[in-house]
Amino acid sequence: MTQTVLITGASTGFGRATAQLFAERGWNVVATMRDPAAGADLSDRPDICVTRLDVQDRDSIDAAVATGIARFGAIDAVVNNAGFGLFGIFEGATREKIQEQFDVNVFGVMDVTRAILPHFRSRGRGTIVNVSSGAGVFGLPMISLYNASKFALEGFSESLSYELRSQGIAVKIVEPGGVLDTRFSARSTDEFGQAPVPQGYEEFVASAARVFEGLRENRLATSADVADVIYEATTDGSDRLRYVATEDIQPLVRARRETSEAAYMAFMRGKFGG
Template structure:
């Protein structure tokens, strides 16, 4: 039988590209999303099942997992891809928005993982790939809440990898930076546009915006490129934990992981002031 992958957030961006790639490589795909109507094109592909899964709705998670197993007999890999980013000054973020950031990016991943784990443990195998971000490696101003959620995801994934190795289950992290063809930046910009800028931050926000514009200009990767790295993580047969998925963030990842704390902090403060 062909192996099966369940992918969250498959209606757009990385999720849709990953679903398309796995289907093209002969996998069965459980392509999940909040609105299955957005997956009409995916549903036309061979061996692709489009089902509703909202990571903030545990009943929908359990139902999607059960439906995928019923349709294809088993699930071999899960790609926890669903997520979004809040952009703006922390002081301006509402308690409700902060909760939503963690509900989707952290607790949603945990709930999907929990729902699939009994199936993986019974089979003594399975792979989880959690889609993180460069923002899970290095902190940046204006995305403190997104940073916090991805730092949490990275810590959870690494710790979980040690636990689940005892069960024959592999956990991996894919870390993309900016890409050219997702709706992620548009949603983040929209969220920022709805927030007020507290008095006194105006100059800082203007300067930070210029730096982010420069970072966006360096985006060269596409969702297909990231999907390729996700596919590699699922299929390479190793227990490697982290995969940096786009070239644009590699200098910052290298600086964070390979220089001293003092050197790194001095470099970042020169960029953003402080």
């Protein structure tokens, strides 16, 4: 039987590319987004169901899962892709923005996961793919809140994988870095523009901005490349937990995971000072 995947944040970027790829490879797709009008062109295909899901609205999550099951009979995989990143000095962030960062990137993933688990357990199988980030592996200045949310997602996903393996359900983590064709950096910049830089940080912010500009220049991957890795994680049938999705973050991932703590900290402080 044709398998079905539900994808959050499918209107743009990784989510849209992933929805298109799964459909091209013979899957049914429940492409969810806050504003279904943004995916009107996707809904022209009979194998793609575009429906509303706002990860901050639990009723919309339950409704999207029910819609997907009613349309295609079952859901075999969920890709938790919806997310955004706050950029700026932590001291300048408001309590409301901090809450929103975790509501979307962490609690939203948890709520979608909780909504699909009864269905997966009733069938004795299913796959959950959580889209993390290089920022879930290594810390960077200016994105402490985004880092915190993705570190939380990584810990949650790993712990959950042990629990759900007993139920026949796989959990996977996909870790992309920067790509060329999403609005992620633009939204982060917009958020930064709304947050004040506390006095005394100006020199550090200017220095960090130059490092980030260098990182952006190393971006070579596209959303389609990340979608390929998400598809691999969903379908390879392996016990593998983590998938690094873009080459640009490999040096930082290796530094974090394959060197000593002292060597790693010296490497990072050499980049960012301190």
